[in-house]
Amino acid sequence: MADEKLPTRAENFAEWYNQLVLKADLADYAPVRGCMVVKPYGWALWENCMSALDKRFKETGHVNAAFPTLIPMSFFEKEKEHVEGFSPELAVVTHGGGEKLEEPLVVRPTSETIIGYMYSKWIKSWRDLPVLINQWGSVLRWELRTKLFLRTAEFYWQEGHTAHATAEEAKEEMFRILDAYTDFAVNEAALPVIKGQKSETERFAGAQITTSIEGMMQDKRALQSATSHYFGQNFAKAFEIQFVDQNNTLQFCETTSWGLSTRMIGAIIMTHGDDQGLVLPPRLAPIQAVIVPIYKNDDEKSRVMAVADRVFMELKAAGIRIKMDDRENVSSGFKFNDWEMRGVPVRVEIGPKDVEKNSVALARRDKPGREGKSFVQQAGLVDTINQLLVDIQASLLKRATEYRDANIHDPKDYEELKQVVQDGWALSYWCESKECEAKVKEDTKATTRNIPFEQPDHGGTCIVCGKPSKRKVYFAKAY
C-alpha cells in the first residue's frame, strides 16, 4: 500500500524507481539474492503484455511450445561465442536425488542450445521448414548487479526460435518480429522505441546480426527493450540442424531467435511514471478505471453506492477493466493517492453532490491535479471514459516521443559528443570500427545503442576519427 511519498525523479531517479516498484505493488524482493517476486498487480500487467504479443506472434504463423529448464552442460560448449558469452552467468545443478550427477545440468539462461538440439531431430526435409516456435517462460542468469524488472537473476520472457531454408527467409523473420515488437511497444505500451541494428560488440553471443528496439527513459538513459537475432548457420552447424533441399542436397538451416522480457515493465515505469507514482498506458493497465465512492453517513452511503454500483455494472458490461474501491477503513484522500501510485489511468469519484446532479468527477492520471479533473454527466459515461482512455494512450505516446526527440542531439564534433551523451543521446556518423566505439565508451561510458534503419540519404564522417562513414549510430548511456 502507498504509505508515504516517493523521492522525486529529479532528486534521485534510481531510488524513485526502486521505491515505486514496491509501492505500486508490482513486485517484491525474493529471499534469493537478485530474484524477484512478481506480485499479482505486476503479473496482471505482464499478462496484458503477453496476450498483446502472443496475438501478434500467432498472427504471423508462430506456435507456442515448452522446452525444459535444465540443459546438459555440454550443449553450451558447442557454439564457441555462445559459451564465451554465457558461461560466466550460468547456474549449474550438480546433484539430483542425493547423488552427484554424471553431467552437470545448466538452468537455462536462454534456450538456443536445447531447442537447436531438438530441431536437429525434428527437421529432415525442406518440407519441414520453416519451424516457427515460441515459448513463454523464465530463464536464469547469475547477474552481479540486479534491479527489479530491469535486471534480475531470474526473469520472465518469451523466446522465439525459428529455422528456415534460406538466409533471406531467416532475415525476413528477424525483421518481421522486430516490427511486431515495435508495434507492441508503440501502440500498446506507448513507448516510442527506435529500431536498429546492434554493433558487433553489442550483439548477442553467437549471432550474425542482432537487431533491437531501444527506448529512452526519463533519466535519458537507453533501455534495450527487445532483441531479434539472425544466426546464419552458426547454431545449425553446432547442433547439426540439417535438411535435404529440393535438389536432394543436404543443407544447414538458417536460424533466428528473439525475445522480450519483463524488462518491458521497467521501460513502462521509467518512461511514463511521474512523482506521484506509476502511470500506465490504458491498453495495458490491469485496472483502466477505478471508482471511489464518497459518503459521510449511512444515508449518503446508500444513495452513493446505488449510483456507484450501477456505474460499475455499466462500465464492466462495456468491457472496461473497472475496479470498485469500497474500502471502509481508509479516507478518500488516501485512495486518490493510492490509485495514483498504482498508475490507474482514470479515477471516477462519486459523492452525494454527484448523485444529486447525475454527474461524476473524472480524474485522468496523465495530467496531475486540477488540470486532469472534469465533471461529466452519468449519461454516456461509457463513451466518455472510452474516449478518455484513447486520449490518455495517445497523450502518453506523444509526450514520450517529444521528450525523446528533444534529447537526441546531433553533435558537431567529438568534444560536443562527449558532452551531450552525459545527459542525452547522440545520433552521429560512425565508421563502425571497434576502436572508435571503445574510445567513446572509455571517455564517456556511453555505448552504441543501435544503427537505426532510418538513415539520411548521404554518408558523412566518423564523429570520432573523421574517416568516411556510411551510417549514423545512437550513442547513449544504457541500462
Next chain:
RNA sequence: CGGGGCGUAGCGCAGUCCGGUUAGCGCGCUUGCUUUGGGAGCAAGAGGCCCUGGGUUCGAAUCCCAGCGCCCCGACCA
C-alpha cells in the same frame, strides 16, 4: 571480485563510542468510537533467539575473534 555501508518488532530506525534492573521510537497491524470531495483523530492492545557461533566479564544489543547475509558504488550483462 575490488571499494563503501548495514544486520535490533512486519517495515524504517534510535540505543553500541563509554557494558548495568523491564531494549525504545515512528509507521503498519488488532479492537472500539468519531471521521471520509486530496495521504484522518483519540483510546486501548498484540508483536523481540538485538544475524549466527565462540570468547572476555559478576553482567553483553553494546567489547574482542570468526562466520553468514543484505544494500550501494565499480568491472560483466536482456
